[in-house]
Amino acid sequence: MKGKYILLVFFLLTRIYAFSQNDTISKNQTKHPLFALKIAPLCLIEPTPSFEIAVEYAIKQQWSLQQQIGYMNARLGVFDLHVFGYEYNELKGIRLRTEAKYYFRKAKFDEHPYLAADVLYKCFSDSKEEYYFRYNASYTEKIATKRKNQVFALHLKIGAIKYFYSKFFFDIYVGIGIRRKDITKQGLPKDAEPTVSDFRFYDDAGYWLGSMTGGVKLGVKIK
DSSP states (O other): OHHHHHHHHHHHHHHHHHHHTTTTSOGGGOOOOSEEEEEOGGGGGSSSOEEEEEEEEESSSSEEEEEEEEEEEGGGOSSOGGGGTOOOSEEEEEEEEEEEEEEOOOOSSSEEEEEEEEEEEEEEEEEEEEEEEETTTTEEEEEEEEEEEEEEEEEEEEEEEEEEETTEEEEEEEEEEEEEEEEEEESOOTTOEESSOOGGGOSSEEEEEEEEEEEEEEEEEOO
C-alpha cells in the first residue's frame, strides 16, 4: 500500500513540475471539467468498503468544487476482509467528502494537474467478536460488541486528470493530512479490558492520527 502512494507521489510531482515550467500559457486553454460525474472503484477494496459517487463543478476558470458521497457496507467489499485481519460481522455507514481544487493552466501535455484540499466525514457502525480480560485479567472471554465510529479528516492533495477517450477521464490523486477518530462501544461489561494494544479495540476513546489518501476515480465530463 505504501509503495502505491510513493509511486503516485513521484508521478504527480514530476508532472506538476513540468506544468509549472509552462504556466505562462493563456488561461483560456484550461480544459478541466466544468461539470463532471465520477465513481471511485478503489473504495470497494478498502477495509471499510463503500460505493462512492462524486460531482465536480467549476466555480471559476481554474477553481472547482467536488462533492462526494458514499454508502459503506461490508457486503460491498471485493475481498474477504478476514484475510486482512478484519472480522466485522456487520458494517454500515456513510462517507462524505467536500473538496476544493485549483487547476494549473493547460500546457502541452494531456494531463490537467491540480492542488486540492478536502474535508472528510465518515460515520459507520459495526459489530465484532473480540477477546477481553475479565475480573482483573483472571481469564479471557470472547464478547460480541457494537461500535459507533466517527472520523473527521483534513487533507492536502496533488492530482491530475487524464483523458483517455473523448469525455472520459481518470482522476489520479494522493495526499496527506490529519484525522480525528472517535469510537464508542456498546454491550461491553464494565470490567472488560482489551487484550490487544490497538486503538481499534479501545472503548469510548478518541484519537488524533496522521492520515494518507490516494486513489483513482473514473469520470465523465458533462460539459
